Amino acid sequence: MQRLSGLDASFLYLETATQPLHVCSILELDTSTMPGGYTFDRLRDGLTLRIKAMPEFREKLADNRFNLDHPVWVEDRDFDVDRHVHRIGLPSPGGRIELAEICGHIASLPLDRTRPLWEMWVIENVGGTDAHDGGRIAVMTKVHHASVDGVTGANLMSKLCSTEPDAPPPDPVDGPGDASDLEIAISGALKFATRPLKLANVVPMTVSTVIDTAKRARNGSTMASPFAAPQTSFNANVTAHRNIAFAQLDLDDIKKVKSHFGVKVNDVVMALVAGVLRKFLLDRGQLPANSLVAMVPVSVHDKSDRPGRNQVSGMFSRLETSVEDPAERIKAIADANSVSKQHSSAIGATLLQDWTQFAAPAVFGVAMRVYASSRLSGARPVHNLVLSNVPGPQMPLYMLGCEVEAMYPLGPIFHGSGLNITVMSLNGKLDVGIVSCPELLPDLWGMADDFQAALDELLGAAR
Secondary structure: EEEEEHHHHHHHOOEOEEEEOOOOOOHHHEEOOOOOOOOOOHHHHHHHHHHHHHHHHEEEEEEOOOOOOOEEEEEEOOHHHOOEEEEEEEOOOOOOOHHHHHHHHHOOOOOOOOOOOOEEEEEEOHHHHHHHOOOOEEEEEEOOOOOOOOOHHHHHHHEEEEEEOOOOOOOOOOOOOOOOHHHHHHHHHHHHHHHHHHHHHHHHHHHHHHHHHHHHHHHHOOOOOOOOOOOOOOOOOOOOOOOEEEEEEEHHHHHHHHHHOOOOHHHHHHHHHHHHHHHHHHHHHOOOOOOOOOOOEEOOOOOOOOOOOOOOOEEEEEOOOOOHHHHHHHHHHHHHHHHHHHHHHHOOHHHHHHHOOOOOOOHHHHHEEEEEEEEOOOOOOOOEEEEEEEEEEOOOOEEOEEEEEEEEEEOOEEEEEOOOEEEEEEEEEEEEEEEEOOOOOOHHHHHHHHHHHHHHHHHHHOO
């Protein structure tokens, strides 16, 4: 058995009926490259072989009332791939609107916690094409955030994909095995008993971080503060419904902007999002005087020796949406990001992981209810949106023999922060996934289409 870390488990504890905490992706696939031709059965059989090398897809949660620590992962001895892989067809004409509508509905459905926490939906009739005659399909994946973060999710996808259409499946990998209720309870009690010792190490680190932040605040070298974000239409409590839109940009154009302004790719991505949101809010007469603030997940996989699948910290970043000129805006974003990265690096990479290790499930539940209630009374949001940038391989990929034409990543949304924009670079393209709930943002396609306009604006400023 493998025990969840506190950060992994927090995504279970914070989940509610209106706040499902899984991560998704939509892959557009060309079936003409599949050896032997596409059939759903052939795709499912290929997936079954690859899952033998992916113990994460065969594990389920185990817990009991006597366990004082977080739940554990155990092998699902009744694993059946047909419980996780589903086949549906888009209504005609099978365009992006129809695809996004059905994927939004799928994203709103919670995962079954009695089974391994993932699903895959094979969607046919994409673009009105016949997948059996070399057309296109879409594959939507759902994996619970307790099981993956951006890096581990990308690693899982890499096991489903290959650089050749006829690559053999990897060798099988053993799962974690079983665990009795007694084993779970005893090992949980032992870990619970060591918490005071670990807390003694975390408190001094936290005090040091607070002192360092206070010093940085005096000379203006801190990242944006939580609860400093202005109120917008998407900073309210979310419902159980989800809507989705997506866009695809040329990565070479992103790099042209990067090189001209001497900034990072992530700075360009943030400038794109800033341009899109500035126009969105201006068009509605809702642009705040103060800059929007994004919460940017930061991977600490290379800096952490802690257990768990979520190895992530967070950085609050100003999008400088109050700056009108796109050239000035991207420079301001890059300068603010430089300060934010320095501040984020000064905070212990494992501090978030260490503190979540001590919090009981009830603490997370109470905290979420209090925050949701505060949202109803008009409290300021912690941040305006989650913005994530996931680097992917710059080469052709094949998923179960089908060439991957796009991979749109889709993260979760939260009460008070009802917008998630995640991008992934893949084989010369930048794929943009946007998630909200229709009660807050009824139409995301205007926002999605404005990404190309925002890129054109930056390219114009770079000439």
